[in-house]
Amino acid sequence: MSTVTNTIFSPELAARFDHLVTIYPVKRSALVPMLLYAQDEIGYVSDAAVSEIAVRIGINDLEVRNVLSYYSMLRTKPAGKYNVQVCTNISCMLRGGYGILDHCKKTLGIGHKETTADGTFSLEEVECIGACCWAPAMQVNYDFHDGLTPEKVDVVLQQYRDGQGKDVK
Amino acid sequence: MADVTLIVDGKQITAPAGTLLIEACKSAGIEIPAFCYYPGLSLQAACRMCVVRIEKQPKLATACTTTIAEGMVVQTETPEIAQARKATLQLLLGNHPLDCPVCDAGGECELQDMTFKYGAAESFYAEPKNHREEQKWSPVVYFDRPRCILCYRCVRMCGEGMDVFALGIQNRGSSAVIAPNVPAQLSPDDLAHVDCEQCGMCIDACPVGALTSGTYRYKTRPWEMNHVATVCTHCGDGCKTTLGVRSTSDGSEIVRGDNRDKSGINNDFLCNKGRYAFDFANHEDRITQPLVRQANGELKPVSWEIALDHVGKKLRELRDTRGGKSIGVIGGNRLTNEEAYLLQKFARTVLHTNNIDHHRTADYVAFAQSLAGHGERTASLHDTLKAPAVLIVGGDPTVQSPATAWNLRTNVRLNRAKLYIANAAEIKLRRQAKAFLQLAPFGYNALAAYLAGDEAAALSATSDTAALSSFRDAVKAEENLLILIGSELRGAELKKLIDFGLTIPGAKFALLSDYVNSRGAADMGLLPDMLPGYTPVGATSPMATEYAGPNALGLDMLEMFDSADRGNLSALYVVGANPVARYSIDPATLKNTFVVVQEMFLTETAALADVVLPAANLYEKAGSVTNSYGDLQQVSKAGDRAGVRTDFEMIVRVADKIGANMQSLVPFGKGLRADMGQTRGVQSGEADRHAVWLTANNMEPRLSPFDSFAILDEIQRLVPGYNILRLQLLSGNDQHLSPAATPLVQISNRRDLVVPANDTLFTSGTLGRYSTMLCDLQQNEILRASNLTQIQTAAD
Ligand code: SF4
Ligand code: SF4
Ligand code: SF4
Numbered sequence: 001m002s003t004v005t006n007t008i009f010s011p012e013l014a015a016r017f018d019h020l021v022t023i024y025p026v027k028r029s030a031l032v033p034m035l036l037y038a039q040d041e042i043g044y045v046s047d048a049a050v051s052e053i054a055v056r057i058g059i060n061d062l063e064v065r066n067v068l069s070y071y072s073m074l075r076t077k078p079a080g081k082y083n084v085q086v087c088t089n090i091s092c093m094l095r096g097g098y099g100i101l102d103h104c105k106k107t108l109g110i111g112h113k114e115t116t117a118d119g120t121f122s123l124e125e126v127e128c129i130g131a132c133c134w135a136p137a138m139q140v141n142y143d144f145h146d147g148l149t150p151e152k153v154d155v156v157l158q159q160y161r162d163g164q165g166k167d168v169k
Numbered sequence: 170m171a172d173v174t175l176i177v178d179g180k181q182i183t184a185p186a187g188t189l190l191i192e193a194c195k196s197a198g199i200e201i202p203a204f205c206y207y208p209g210l211s212l213q214a215a216c217r218m219c220v221v222r223i224e225k226q227p228k229l230a231t232a233c234t235t236t237i238a239e240g241m242v243v244q245t246e247t248p249e250i251a252q253a254r255k256a257t258l259q260l261l262l263g264n265h266p267l268d269c270p271v272c273d274a275g276g277e278c279e280l281q282d283m284t285f286k287y288g289a290a291e292s293f294y295a296e297p298k299n300h301r302e303e304q305k306w307s308p309v310v311y312f313d314r315p316r317c318i319l320c321y322r323c324v325r326m327c328g329e330g331m332d333v334f335a336l337g338i339q340n341r342g343s344s345a346v347i348a349p350n351v352p353a354q355l356s357p358d359d360l361a362h363v364d365c366e367q368c369g370m371c372i373d374a375c376p377v378g379a380l381t382s383g384t385y386r387y388k389t390r391p392w393e394m395n396h397v398a399t400v401c402t403h404c405g406d407g408c409k410t411t412l413g414v415r416s417t418s419d420g421s422e423i424v425r426g427d428n429r430d431k432s433g434i435n436n437d438f439l440c441n442k443g444r445y446a447f448d449f450a451n452h453e454d455r456i457t458q459p460l461v462r463q464a465n466g467e468l469k470p471v472s473w474e475i476a477l478d479h480v481g482k483k484l485r486e487l488r489d490t491r492g493g494k495s496i497g498v499i500g501g502n503r504l505t506n507e508e509a510y511l512l513q514k515f516a517r518t519v520l521h522t523n524n525i526d527h528h529r530t531a532d533y534v535a536f537a538q539s540l541a542g543h544g545e546r547t548a549s550l551h552d553t554l555k556a557p558a559v560l561i562v563g564g565d566p567t568v569q570s571p572a573t574a575w576n577l578r579t580n581v582r583l584n585r586a587k588l589y590i591a592n593a594a595e596i597k598l599r600r601q602a603k604a605f606l607q608l609a610p611f612g613y614n615a616l617a618a619y620l621a622g623d624e625a626a627a628l629s630a631t632s633d634t635a636a637l638s639s640f641r642d643a644v645k646a647e648e649n650l651l652i653l654i655g656s657e658l659r660g661a662e663l664k665k666l667i668d669f670g671l672t673i674p675g676a677k678f679a680l681l682s683d684y685v686n687s688r689g690a691a692d693m694g695l696l697p698d699m700l701p702g703y704t705p706v707g708a709t710s711p712m713a714t715e716y717a718g719p720n721a722l723g724l725d726m727l728e729m730f731d732s733a734d735r736g737n738l739s740a741l742y743v744v745g746a747n748p749v750a751r752y753s754i755d756p757a758t759l760k761n762t763f764v765v766v767q768e769m770f771l772t773e774t775a776a777l778a779d780v781v782l783p784a785a786n787l788y789e790k791a792g793s794v795t796n797s798y799g800d801l802q803q804v805s806k807a808g809d810r811a812g813v814r815t816d817f818e819m820i821v822r823v824a825d826k827i828g829a830n831m832q833s834l835v836p837f838g839k840g841l842r843a844d845m846g847q848t849r850g851v852q853s854g855e856a857d858r859h860a861v862w863l864t865a866n867n868m869e870p871r872l873s874p875f876d877s878f879a880i881l882d883e884i885q886r887l888v889p890g891y892n893i894l895r896l897q898l899l900s901g902n903d904q905h906l907s908p909a910a911t912p913l914v915q916i917s918n919r920r921d922l923v924v925p926a927n928d929t930l931f932t933s934g935t936l937g938r939y940s941t942m943l944c945d946l947q948q949n950e951i952l953r954a955s956n957l958t959q960i961q962t963a964a965d
């Protein structure tokens with residue numbers, strides 16, 4: 001059991017990690033879920049998180065970074081409070097996904113992988129998020145918004161601005 | 170394993186079951202191109218260059234991952250395959266820069282060769298290339314991202330081969346990139362670096378010019394060098410290395426060290442010292458003129474004639490007035506066997522003294538005597554790669570004998586060899602060990618006693634006596650055990666350990682020492698009490714009858730300096746050694762001694778000398794050396810420097826000036842009517858081959874007193890255990906020799922005087938101080954270490 005003293009994570013998450021490394025035949029299999037949960041808690045995968053996860057799994061930092069950098073949904077820099085992920089993959093593209101992306105860029109005043117000055121929003125162009133039937137779609141943190149039009153996007157964004165969205169990343 | 174027969178390109182070939190198709194083809198002389206495949210490392214199948222057509226399989230298959238099967242029918246070169254390979258190349262070239270004209274790998278690049286062969290000239294890729302600046306990861310490792318073809322060889326080499334894991338792969342797709350283990354954001358200079366052993370194995374494995382070496386990059390082109398195969402001058406493993414040399418205005422300069430043909434005792438391996446630490450030859454402090462101390466106390470450059478006259482006259486005078494007993498001789502650990510042999514012969518027969526010693530880094534006398542009569546029980550370096558079980562007592566091979574450590578790791582990885590380690594420190598190889606026994610500090614003697622049956626010694630050996638007893642039982646249950654012994658064990662304790670080992674069927678032994686010819690120095694009798702081949706001084710032996718040397722034992726290293734202190738040492742002749750620094754000798758000790766030093770630099774010892782003779786280093790001479798294991802190899806002359814002389818030549822000339830009988834010192838001049846190849850028409854290379862033939866037939870000419878082969882003849886004739894196979898030696902192969910000592914001397918009465926060199930991966934005795942690259946690497950380590958503490962404090 002690889003418990004870590006002075007953990008940087010919350011007691012709940014630390015306990016979850018303690019358990020996670022015990023349930024796979026090889027500890028390494030816990031790596032991706034751990035990275036994801038760490039990001040959910042901290043907002044991104046920090047260097048400290050990398051080191052602690054490496055210790056927990058018994059690999060070196062470099063090996064964690066190798067995996068971390070492979071997945072575009074894992075971040076190593078903080079995102080905005082609300083991370084807007086606009087799909088431009090094939091179904092969405094055919095149904096105006098790029099228009100939605102451009103609209104977001106214009107209204108938020110930021111580009112791909114950028115964050116607004118007040119830290120409220122960040123924007124990402126992403127591949128298929130599995131909402132093709134209701135394309136064009138976007139995901140804000142873990143919430144889906146589909147059948148989008150620029151007008152609908154404005155409404156959605158305003159909801160978040162007004163603090164009515166969930167702050168779970 | 171049983172053999173499997175298959176048909177490749179219409180030809181029937183046979184190979185053991187389990188062989189990879191690519192290897193089976195290689196053995197049959199059919200080359201299959203491969204970028205990611207590297208023998209001995211895990212399979213990656215990342216490049217698709219090795220695709221072949223296997224009958225009854227729907228798609229092209231990768232030969233690097235296919236194991237052969239009975240009746241398999243394979244095509245390795247068809248238009249279809251050529252097209253597939255060409256497409257692979259086109260993809261690789263899509264983002265490859267066109268900098269072959271300046272790339273280090275140009276001319277020996279696997280990508281270039283394949284593009285030449287398959288002609289993927291036109292590019293379908295119109296987007297701009299994804300350029301990134303070259304990065305300096307360490308003083309010796311540079312990375313040029315755009316040249317990388319993502320074959321993962323470096324990643325596997327560093328992880329599996331070196332057990333360092335300093336390289337990884339990050340991002341994916343076309344942005345995938347090889348990344349070192351210190352990322353830019355954690356580095357004080359905001360640049361990425363490797364924190365590693367700096368071996369350069371990643372560079373060696375890289376099929377293209379993406380990883381380049383700090384010593385060689387942008388210096389020259391491969392075809393502008395000559396390549397000389399010789400032996401690394403650093404540790405006791407004695408790796409074969411190929412030095413790339415090119416002419417300069419005052420000689421020839423070594424620009425590269427690598428492992429070009431991988432034909433040597435070290436197979437694939439070279440550590441950073443073998444690869445980079447040849448630059449001492451060009452150090453600005455190098456002495457290139459003889460220096461003689463003047464009446465005013467200054468060392469002044471003089472001609473060779475004046476210097477040698479002076480040395481000869483003084484030594485003769487001191488010998489004749491104060492006796493040979495008043496003269497001391499100290500030899501080095503990086504001399505060739507021929508030089509070491511000649512030096513002791515010169516001391517004994519010309520100076521009439523047995524006061525001769527060298528810096529001993531392992532107790533080879535006790536080793537040879539303990540194994541007297543068990544010649545077949547000495548191990549070769551090759552055994553570290555094959556032995557089914559290995560016991561390592563003491564030492565730290567990763568640092569002190571990197572090639573040994575490489576072989577052991579490979580053996581564990583590929584053959585599941587069992588490693589048993591007993592050490593007072595947590596040495597890195599324990600990570601591969603089946604059992605690691607933590608000894609108490611200085612617990613080695615107690616361990617030897619315990620293994621020899623003294624149960625009471627257990628508590629002084631280790632605090633964990635239960636582990637100790639199971640460790641002993643496990644070791645005793647092994648067969649064909651290879652026992653590697655560090656310099657911690659000496660004299661009677663070394664004998665105890667060997668006696669214990671001799672009870673294990675098929676066990677073999679090696680005693681690890683610190684420099685390229687430490688073993689040779691002992692074998693060749695640079696010892697006050699032993700003639701070459703561990704023949705005790707004063708005993709009757711064929712050698713003793715030829716030597717008119719004194720019968721009394723000589724003074725050892727420390728006794729010589731004691732004698733100097735008392736004013737009794739009239740002269741000291743030092744060849745390639747720095748005892749003043751090594752044994753912290755007070756300079757005043759030597760004030761009444763006439764000191765002659767053959768050296769490359771004004772070392773602490775040379776600075777006290779009355780005469781300094783500028784010496785060539787091991788890379789600038791020819792001869793033979795014997796590694797820790799007793800494997801003999803040939804040393805060839807690669808570099809050259811105007812003004813310096815080999816130690817061999819200097820000893821001969823000094824002897825001549827003393828008035829010695831040259832024919833009896835160096836038996837030359839037997840073959841004046843030699844055929845030098847004229848009868849066969851000498852062309853390039855022909856003379857060399859002819860020399861091999863002459864040698865093999867014992868007809869080589871010995872025309873000159875500077876011909877070290879004349880001494881090799883004598884070594885072969887007189888030194889027990891040195892039954893050399895000439896053809897083997899001259900064709901650049903290694904051969905294992907076993908000492909054949911007579912167990913006459915009471916081991917316990919003898920001072921072993923072993924002082925381990927304690928070199929790290931980045932030091933190499935006095936010589937290492939003059940290697941700019943080693944100094945840079947030490948600096949780099951210090952920076953790394955201090956950064957690490959910074960990072961840690963920041964995190965706390
Ligand atoms: S120099 Fe050696 S230890 Fe360093 S990264 Fe390359 S292979 Fe690894
Ligand atoms: S740096 Fe060289 S060895 Fe490493 S992946 Fe790239 S091409 Fe292969
Ligand atoms: S392991 Fe020893 S002999 Fe081999 S390259 Fe390194 S220092 Fe030289």
Ligand code: FES
Pocket residue numbers: 087088089090091092093127128129130131132135136137
């Ligand atoms: S393509 Fe956009 S959700 Fe699938």
Ligand code: FES
Pocket residue numbers: 202203204205206213214215216217218219220231232233234
């Ligand atoms: S060599 Fe077989 S896929 Fe690379």
